[in-house]
Amino acid sequence: MRTVTGPTQRIVVVGAGLGGLSAALRLAGAGREVTVLERAGVPGGRAGLLETGGYSFDTGPTVLTLPDLVADALDAVGERLEDWVTLRPVTPAYRARYADGSHLDVLADPEAMAAEIERVIGPAEAAGYQRYVGFVSELYRLQMRHFIDRNLDSPADLLTPSLARLAVLGGFRRLAPKVEQYLKDPRTQRVFSFQSMYAGLSPYDALAIYAVIAYMDSVAGVFFPVGGVHALPRGLAGAAVKHGVTLRYHTTVTGIERVGRRAVAVRTADGERIPADVVVLNPDLPVAYRDLIGTVPWSVRRVRCSPSAVVLLAGSRARYPDPVHHTILFGDAWDQVFREIIDDGRVMSDPSLLVTNPTVSDPTLAPDGREIYAVLAPTPNLVAGTRSGLDWSRQAVPYREHLLATLEARGYPGFTEAIEAEQMTTPLDWQAQGMMAGTPFAAAHSFAQTGPFRPGNLWGENVVLTGSGTQPGIGVPMVLVSGRLAAERILGPDRTYRSRAWR
Amino acid sequence: MATITSSGDPELGADRSGSLAPDAGRVPLPRQILVVGAVGGLLLGIGAFRLGVTPTPDPFVDLPGLHWLSTSPSGAFAAMGLIVTGMALLVGAWLAIGRVFWQGRRLSPGSLRRAFWAWSAPLLLAPPLLSRDAYSYAAQAHLAHIGLNPYLYGPGILPGSVYTPSVDPIWMYSPAPYGPLVLWLSGHVVGLVPNVSPGWRVYLAVLGVRLIAVAGVVMLLYAVPRLARTLGWDPGLALWLGVLNPLVLGHFVSGAHNDALMLGLLMIGLALAAERRLLTATVAITLAVAIKVPAIVGLGFVAMAWAGTLTGPWRRVRAFTAVGVVSAALFTAVTTFTGLGWGWISALGTPGMVRTLLSTTTTTGTVLGWLAGLVGLQDVTNPAISVLRLLGTAAGVVVVAWLVLRRRQVDVARGTGLALLAIVALSPAVQPWYVLWAVVPLAASRLSTREVTVLTWSTVALTFYSLVNGSTMIAGVSQVGTVAVFAAACAVVVIDHRRALRGSRWPSFGARPPTRRDPATVQAPVVTSRR
Known part of the structure; x- marks a missing residue:
């Protein structure tokens, strides 16, 4: 695995989004001096907050899936999830209302969901749903450890037994026909394939491996933090500050000072120069390259957005x-x-x-x-x-x-x-x-923008990227993982790492 | 409400000479009074599940027995009835005990302690009445537990914490104005709460916070009668006025205010000081200061008592230096041990962020601002309040200094009580339970009949004020209606008490005005302790 070169003691993280915070927690846990610079007055990035008229609006994600990944980030500094964020299950995860007036509740418990499908559609469809759950659970098990929660340097890294297994399962077919294999009713087909939209694609174009998103929200369950989704970045920021991370709000970074392909400092709008051994960039990838690094590689320039x-x-x-x-x-x-x-x-x-x-x-x-x-x-x-x-x-x-x-x-x-x-x-x-x-959903997850083909998270000698635009991809769970992957580019591979989400 | 009368022989009256034999001739509390008070406590405890402050989310709505009470509009009315009746019974029973004293009989402290537990048992497990502060304590304790300094951050720093939604929005971003010891203690207690569902977790944390307050009350049950006995005052009467007081049950047991632990340690310190154990007294009172700052005035009286034991020049300077050095060293040690630092000093202004009706300076400023508005002057209120608060605080300092340093000394309990009374009277923010800072020490000191009467009626008035103040914040109950119902209940209790008193003679309590010819002062104490 490629890593940054040179010293890694002083690290500047630009942006206190979930990716930046996830990276900062890992780096602080490994004893690095971490400074997070955030242009807004609150953490969260796209998981933002709008307070007006007594209302607290989450401006970004509306729920959280795979809370184990949050617990992973807090594990890095020895903190317990329940001390920082309180999660309540959202039941049902969704209510699908159809044009014909019928509705279907999506429940995380497969037994209860099968009963719901049997109530609305029929027993054959319920049986198909149970086989579909088996399929997406297997997808999740294969993908999470070997393809998602892992730094991929080249397509050759994909060549594992799991790849063959994914192919056999039909993971590289298109999502819509794959779902139709299990579910016959258009209502269930829609409710278990619309998630490809989160990945920026129609279910007719997305690969079936993206059914893993359906696993995350419709099988593993959906959670809502007490105090809104924004409480999640607040909690992570609190834990980071507790463990020695310097978090500076209202600080806009205007550029990276570099010598060749090595970053040496960041500059802020106030004219301050903050030296750094390593720089971690959390802004939207094209912006990070264009405005901060000052050069846009082809892999980013060619990106098609969601x-x-x-x-x-x-x-x-x-x-x-x-x-x-x-x-x-x-x-x-x-x-x-x-x-x-x-x-x-x-x-x-x-x-x-x-x-x-x-x-x-x-x-x-x-x-x-x-x-x-x-x-x-x-x-x-x-x-x-x-x-x-x-x-x-x-x-x-x-x-x-x-x-x-x-x-x-x-x-x-x-x-x-x-x-x-x-x-x-x-x-x-x-x-x-x-x-x-103008999209909050970053680069679409077409095959050419997935895994090792997605813009990488390491530039030059010591600039690391995190967030939804880089690997592994979009969504709160993926962004939290991207923070871990960024930290791994700095700290080197950790052989003992076992995520709560896949161990 | 039935009048509680107690038959008894008035000839058992207190000894007018001023010295009370330890427990000779004491009668147990009449059972009828004990039962009426316990029923009052029970009704309050049940009503608290609706009109007390419940956690957010409310875990009681899911309990089959409490669902109706917790959710339906008729449940709110029922709870209102329970609270009003419960408080009327409790205050009535408390006044009935007073009448036993007025009849000249002495009650055994043991039976009064039992009555205290019988009355407060239901409140120990019920949600807090009258104030949301226990939830702020729990949230601050959680911050301390996970290592975020509550002197730097308010609960709002962690909107996702299970404790945050229950915190009063006023205090959401305020740093804690409490001493490091109580934050350290409560942090450890709240750290023991298991990871159950959110509502129950918050509730368990509040019970943990209450445990700390109740520890303070246990100290009061022990220290108040002991101090009274040392000072030659009736320990039973002191317990009745200072601990069995409905304000203590409402604010310290139910409300779980950490002032209870401050007062518990302070009273232990004063009891030790009255017995001339001045070093341990300094230690106890310093720990009280590490809970909440006002206890610091007790140190002044300990130093004066110390000066009384010294001979030679510069006695006061030497005594104050000794107390100061011991106290500062211990306080520094506690602060270092807790690792929380000195942030509470800058947070001391936090309680003044709200306008409280009981604060004379704030209310006067508000009225002045209103009057100025009548004659066309705008925006006078805030400057008027600021100036008056400053003057009030300065006057408070002067009064306390005078009380501490004046030549003719009173006993430590009376001195501390009066000094704290001055502080409360001139403070920029006064919550009803602050008055207990003064009531509890005064209860242990030798009071005149008039003073007992004033403290009794103040207690009744403040109890009902607290209820109105605390209940009107519960949505769904109209404010005018609440005030009317409580006023009616208050009137019933008062009329009942006056009627029961009619015809009975008003004996002296065996105390003369304590500043004159009084042997039981600190400088010349008559140690009548039971050892």
């Missing part, structure tokens, strides 16, 4: 009967949705939406008797959007109306009227925050 999303955060007086944390409103259209937002660069004509109601899990996020709704609508990213001439500076307002009208018609009557605090984020806003192509 679709983006419009997120409407609403503090609301309205409460709807039998609320659940996550509701997916599936439209009637399905493959057309992917064609529109990925290929055509248009907004969905028959939208499928994710509605998160986090106050179901933690009512203290809103004032008494109030609710929070976060409505996520997948949209094209800014690059795809140019194909249809999509201009968010003009489309934002009409699109908001369109979203609200859709919600009113699909089970949220009076939604618009009840809003008392609101923020809408469009791809233009994501771009302004430094995200390439």
